[in-house]
Amino acid sequence: MHPIRLAWIRSILNEYEGPLMRYAARITGDVDRARDVVQETFLRLCSEDPAQVDGRVPQWLFTVCRSRALDVRRKDSRMQALTEAQMQKRKSPDRGPAKTAESREASGRVLQVLALLPENQQEVIRLRFQSGLSYKDIASVTDLSVSNVGYLIHTAIKTIREKLNLSRGL
Template sequence: MSTLDQHESELVRYAQRFVGDLHAARDVVQHAFLRLCDQDPKELRGREAAWLYRVCRNRALDWLRQSGRLQSFDESDELQLTGEQSSSPESDPAVLAERGELSDVLRSLVDRLPLLYREPLQLWSQGWSYREIAEVVERTEGNVRVLVHRAVKALREHPQVSSWQAAGVRG
């Protein structure tokens, strides 16, 4: 299986989370694979995935800067999620779980996290190690652990998630 076959679909999803547009995400991934062609295979041996993710990340950030849509990447960004809890049946955790919307709501909450926290959390949830994530996002492994922890904590403290936990709903 080629590197393209192995990683293309995951990279497109990863890039789309950054740029919010499928066509732009495909362009970002195409850029990464073109850059891969210029690399010495001996230098990347065993690190192709992390290298591709880092190139995709950097290209996506460039795209966001150029389009004026880059949100602050600073840790001082507010990590609280906004969302009012309504008393309608639509916000009842049992109804959400029965309708299979629980994962959609959680995905929406993750999308509201600042990029600084969202990116490591998404890679971590895909099974990446802290070391691998650190290589992609160009931070220390310890910092990645802190960012993932803060992201999970922010999700747990969201009023809607808190109500699910109180009601015993599992995601």
């Protein structure tokens, strides 16, 4: 029985469960699989030394979650031998839970444009603007260089800007 540690885990759960779930759901394309991935991420955190993880909890969580989610996705693709059509869908996984959020017009548009971008750009954009990670955090999570992350975000924002201006006729 270790109440302080439990409280620590519980407080991290309260704060990161949602963001990790969204992130894992994006990668696996499936809410239930995302739940499994996120649960496992937290179980793993329970085994970690808090003093070592503290201060970089988000990097740690997102790194573990991503790696696990990619594993799950890889396994899925082996087992199901995905058809071309399914792959296509997965590349722009702008369906499922996120879709229902789009009540306002502008919101729909930004997310629609985002969904057209290559997956690696979508991922860094989400990590930056949805989960609030810094370039450095994102670089460590995605195993890219910081300048690489900067380039991806730059390109993504540029495309979004251009598409939005175009569609608004500005």
